[in-house]
Amino acid sequence: xxxxxxxxxxxxxxxxxxxxxxxxxxxxxKRDKLLNEEQKEKFCEELRKIKEKSINxxxxxxKETIKNLSNQGINVIEAQTxxxxxxxxxxxxxxxxxxxxSKSNTITEINLENALKNKKIIETDLGDFxxxxxxxxxxHPVLPSFHLTPKEISKKIKEKFNIxxxxxxxxxxxxxxxxxxxxxxxxxIGITGANVISSDGSIFILENEGNxxxxxxxxxxxxxxxxxxxxxxxxxxxxxxxxxSSIFGTGQDYPVYVNIISGPSKTADIExxxxxxxxxxxxxxxxxxxxxxxxxxxxxxxxxxxxINCGACLNFCPVYHQIFSRYGAKYFPGAKGVISSFxxxxxxxxxxxxxxxxTTCQQCKENCPMxxxxxxxxxxxxxxxxxxxxxxxxxxxxxxxxxxxxNPFGKIDTNKKPxxxxxx
Numbered sequence: 381x382x383x384x385x386x387x388x389x390x391x392x393x394x395x396x397x398x399x400x401x402x403x404x405x406x407x408x409x410k411r412d413k414l415l416n417e418e419q420k421e422k423f424c425e426e427l428r429k430i431k432e433k434s435i436n437x438x439x440x441x442x443k444e445t446i447k448n449l450s451n452q453g454i455n456v457i458e459a460q461t462x463x464x465x466x467x468x469x470x471x472x473x474x475x476x477x478x479x480x481x482s483k484s485n486t487i488t489e490i491n492l493e494n495a496l497k498n499k500k501i502i503e504t505d506l507g508d509f510x511x512x513x514x515x516x517x518x519x520h521p522v523l524p525s526f527h528l529t530p531k532e533i534s535k536k537i538k539e540k541f542n543i544x545x546x547x548x549x550x551x552x553x554x555x556x557x558x559x560x561x562x563x564x565x566x567x568x569i570g571i572t573g574a575n576v577i578s579s580d581g582s583i584f585i586l587e588n589e590g591n592x593x594x595x596x597x598x599x600x601x602x603x604x605x606x607x608x609x610x611x612x613x614x615x616x617x618x619x620x621x622x623x624x625s626s627i628f629g630t631g632q633d634y635p636v637y638v639n640i641i642s643g644p645s646k647t648a649d650i651e652x653x654x655x656x657x658x659x660x661x662x663x664x665x666x667x668x669x670x671x672x673x674x675x676x677x678x679x680x681x682x683x684x685x686x687x688i689n690c691g692a693c694l695n696f697c698p699v700y701h702q703i704f705s706r707y708g709a710k711y712f713p714g715a716k717g718v719i720s721s722f723x724x725x726x727x728x729x730x731x732x733x734x735x736x737x738x739t740t741c742q743q744c745k746e747n748c749p750m751x752x753x754x755x756x757x758x759x760x761x762x763x764x765x766x767x768x769x770x771x772x773x774x775x776x777x778x779x780x781x782x783x784x785x786x787n788p789f790g791k792i793d794t795n796k797k798p799x800x801x802x803x804x
Contacts (some may be wrong), residue, residue: 393436396527397701403697408749410631427624427749430728431686434612438677438685441579441611442668448581452643453656455544455665458608459650465605465609465669466495469571472603472665476569484573485521486605486669489724490709492571503565504591509556519705521712522629522691527704536625550783560591567656570595570661574606575625575688578618582642583666586622593637597645603659604641607669609677611683614759615640621688624749629690658694673724679755687751693754706735715744715754719761731770735761758786793798 399654415423434441442663457463469492473479479496483505493501503509503704507525511518513536513734518524525533530547538547544693545555562699572592576584583604584590596602612618618639626632647659656662676684693701708717709725722730740755748754765771777800778788785791789798 389484399527399529400519401701402705403523407695409629410626414631414633422640423624424749424751425688428686428713428751430612430617430620430690430751434617435609435677435685436610437613438563438611441613443778445581446668448794449583449666450577451591452581452647453664454583454641454643455663456668457665458668458670460670462490462669462671464491465490465667468638468667469603469605470496472601473569473745474485478502478563478567479569479571480504480564480595480599481566481571482573482587482595483524484571484605484742485711486516486573486607487571489671490605490669491710493606500567502560502567504564504589504595506553506556506589508588509560510536513537517705517710519713520691520694525723542672543744561594564594564598565593566788567595567598568600569603570599570601571603572596574604574610574666576618576621577606577611577666578614578615579611579613582615582618582640583621584618585639586625587639588630588632588636588638590637596639596641597660599661600662601665602641602644603665603667605667606653607671607673609673609687625688625690628692628747628749643747644789646774676720677722679723681719683693683722683752684716684757687716687748688750690749691750692749696729696743696747697738698741698743699734703737707737709733715758719757720752721762722761727765727768728771730761735765736772 449456457468459468474498476499476601478500481492481504483503503512507523507763508518510525510528510533514528516656519527530549531554534545534547539542539551543555545551554642572585572595574583575586577586585596587593606659612621621636622638626635641664642660644656645658646654647658648654673685676682695714697714700714705713708714708730709721711717712720718730718733718735718738720736721733735758738755738758740757740758742753743752745751762771766775781788781790789800792798
């Protein structure tokens with residue numbers, strides 16, 4: 381078994397904590413102003429029912445989704461594996477060299493940038509753009525670069541572009557806007573994720589920056605990569621999920637933009653004949669990725685599919701506060717990422733990603749809009765790993781000591797502390 385290294389990926393963990401913790405608590409204050417405790421519980425209960433109903437009927441809803449979106453001119457393609465999704469995207473892209481994309485956990489899941497090494501992939505979300513400059517991994521699914529200070533960012537811009545930018549958020553945003561808009565308006569391929577899909581025929585993507593609005597309209601081809609667990613029954617339910625993603629993701633009552641896509645751009649202004657490809661995308665592709673989600677659906681971990689990827693589970697997680705993205709999988713930090721990696725990677729990967737890091741304090745459940753009991757799911761995961769003799773060496777040491785000495789610490793000399801202290 382690979383030895384776990386608790387050293388954080390972030391170079392200066394102490395400075396990272398000083399940067400992040402105030403941001404997290406300010407988010408909580410904003411969220412509490414929108415919903416008091418009674419309103420929060422009522423909203424969460426409603427959201428939970430929507431997702432429970434959707435996931436329990438997901439096979440039927442997926443068929444309806446594919447039928448309705450296909451009838452509206454969207455090319456819907458199912459991808460069973462990461463390899464399938466990559467091959468589909470490569471075929472759609474063809475010979476085009478430049479791809480613009482938005483932030484998406486599903487895109488991160490398939491490691492698209494690595495798969496398209498021969499293409500130029502341009503990140504259009506500010507946080508992902510900054511992460512790309514630093515050649516780092518995002519620290520949070522919603523706020524990937526919030527551990528970096530304006531001073532660090534302006535210094536990196538100087539290194540990369542030889543331009544002096546004051547360490548001021550407004551000036552940094554202005555600089556990135558000017559660079560990205562030129563690239564966006566010249567691109568022919570845009571790739572985004574999706575936040576939710578309604579089986580009655582619409583795809584919903586929320587944003588604040590406006591980059592997704594441009595990506596979904598300016599390029600000739602818009603590729604949407606997402607997963608079937610994003611499907612709910614109606615547009616009305618989808619909009620409730622959108623609001624929840626905003627409130628629990630950033631502490632906003634509603635996002636600045638909600639893109640509702642029901643087909644490629646169309647016009648009927650000439651003799652009432654419907655022509656696709658007016659001013660928006662000429663072609664829209666929806667790729668529904670499985671990647672072991674059906675296996676999760678048919679397991680005791682089904683509740684994991686209720687997740688809306690808002691990142692609220694991380695914000696008050698004591699383990700995440702200490703080691704950040706070292707806890708979780710490459711495509712999602714924290715307990716969700718750990719459990720997902722059990723299915724999508726391997727048992728040993730789930731162990732190395734932190735299956736035994738969780739304190740089971742339930743702060744994740746307390747802050748989750750879907751009330752997903754990640755602590756209980758982590759306990760179930762640990763049981764599965766222990767069955768396969770995949771566990772921290774400290775556990776077997778404690779058991780051996782109990783059998784031999786009647787206590788978990790081993791031989792204890794009078795008036796002397798044990799060599800090792802275990803938490804049991």
